[in-house]
Amino acid sequence: MKGITKRNRNVLFPIILVLAGLLGISVTSHAITNGQPDGQRHPFVGAVHNGEVFCSGSAISPNIFVTAAHCFRYSGERVWVTFDPEPFAPGNEPVYYTGTWYPHPDFCLGCGPGIPRTDTNDVAVVVLDKNIKLDYYAELPSEGLVDTLTMGTEMTLVGYGAQLYSSGGGPRQPVYLRTRYYATALLIACENTLSDEYIKLTENPAQGKGGTCFGDSGGPALLADTRIIPAICTFGSNSNCTGVGYYNRLDTESILNFIRPYLNKRR
Numbered sequence: 001m002k003g004i005t006k007r008n009r010n011v012l013f014p015i016i017l018v019l020a021g022l023l024g025i026s027v028t029s030h031a032i033t034n035g036q037p038d039g040q041r042h043p044f045v046g047a048v049h050n051g052e053v054f055c056s057g058s059a060i061s062p063n064i065f066v067t068a069a070h071c072f073r074y075s076g077e078r079v080w081v082t083f084d085p086e087p088f089a090p091g092n093e094p095v096y097y098t099g100t101w102y103p104h105p106d107f108c109l110g111c112g113p114g115i116p117r118t119d120t121n122d123v124a125v126v127v128l129d130k131n132i133k134l135d136y137y138a139e140l141p142s143e144g145l146v147d148t149l150t151m152g153t154e155m156t157l158v159g160y161g162a163q164l165y166s167s168g169g170g171p172r173q174p175v176y177l178r179t180r181y182y183a184t185a186l187l188i189a190c191e192n193t194l195s196d197e198y199i200k201l202t203e204n205p206a207q208g209k210g211g212t213c214f215g216d217s218g219g220p221a222l223l224a225d226t227r228i229i230p231a232i233c234t235f236g237s238n239s240n241c242t243g244v245g246y247y248n249r250l251d252t253e254s255i256l257n258f259i260r261p262y263l264n265k266r267r
Helices: 019-023 253-264
Strands: 045-049 053-059 064-067 077-082 097-103 124-128 154-159 164-166 173-175 181-188 198-203 220-223 231-236 243-249
Touching: 045 064, 053 154, 053 220, 053 231, 064 253, 077 124, 124 253, 198 231
Parallel strands: none
Antiparallel strands: 045 053, 045 077, 053 064, 064 124, 077 097, 097 124, 154 181, 154 220, 164 173, 181 198, 198 243, 220 231, 231 243
């Protein structure tokens, strides 16, 4: 696969994480909003970084990890993945696994149909160098699953980073708990040019629902309390991480045909 040459620095969800941030220095990241600590509820959800950019994702087998294609730059990049629920907690020494990152070959930033023409085929896999042993793994959806879901279907969002904003005394600032969090959201039915590739979910804490924000890219939108991933976090409709969020579907022929060969090659 060819290296990605297009780069849109205005994409909402990847967060720039300088390596110093991994050592506990405050960095500008934020993630699951209006949620609660995940603990070991979703042990297959991990954090992935290349020393600069930090995203979320899911292990679907002992050596295959699914995340977003806009997170990193070049096919074949070396990355690090951890499944520690509190990898950045003071004094913690998380276990990291090395791997190689491969984006969908037809991924393109600025090519639509995202808002505003954000991207397409925003899915990537990390092939881990060694098999990992988790209690269980996430599952790919069956083709066309999203088309069978009704408006209001409950989804579970999982990711890493800061979970809320502080207010008062100046601009609102993100609060960094550096913990894997989860929250529930609801599917919004829509018929537009986005629906063939994305699902749309509520991100309104006023309704008691959670959402995603910078740093949750690639994290799963799970079907209710299952391990099935109909879609992964891609972009939002505003910079406040409220309103609605858009998630790249994994149940399309294009995406499943991209991921499955990696699973077939697993060790």
